Amino acid sequence: MSAARTRAQSIIDENAVAVFSKSYCPYCKQSKNLLNDLGAKYFLIELDQDEEGAAIQSALAELSGQTTVPNIYIGQKHIGGNSDLQAKKGELKALLKEVGAA
Template sequence: MNLVRRFFASATSPQAMSDAKNKAQSIIDENAVAVFSKSYCPYCSASKKLLDSAGAKYKLIELDQVGDGSAIQAALKEISGQSTVPNIFINQKHIGGNSDLQAKSGQLKSLLAEAGAAEL
């Protein structure tokens, strides 16, 4: 059943794609930190763990748990050029995926502070 749903979800209409792109862009624009993730992804888990350990406040979208998740993921490819998850934005700037975030771990607290996304 899940395979069938995924197959049909991948055939998104132009309107659904436009809606997904607007939704993704709004999430990026309205949140100091936005993480587009999948609940079962170990790289996503590593990114969330790092953000949590840095005291980050972030908007989390689990793409495998929302109805328009595959359309949002396709829209993120247009927005960021990255089709994989996690897809992370801090202060409306595309950070990249887990390896990119891990590489910035030394700068993370200052990036979060600049974005106003660090818990005090």
């Protein structure tokens, strides 16, 4: 397993909520705003500011099949991107509480 894939998997495994983002991405901002509004505790990695960012994004594509950001995991389960997170808005508070991130 590549170092980037190992790192991505560790981030997913060790955090109740993991958000793989890019600092300039408007969809990432929307996801972070929603999580912040709900008071969620989450691990954030800005792939455009990390020296392994491109490799981690490739590793995430292998892990989840998703090539875009944000790439969001809650309770070690792949949620998807911003539209997927926004679609779960109604159940998100309960889901965050369930994984200890509320």
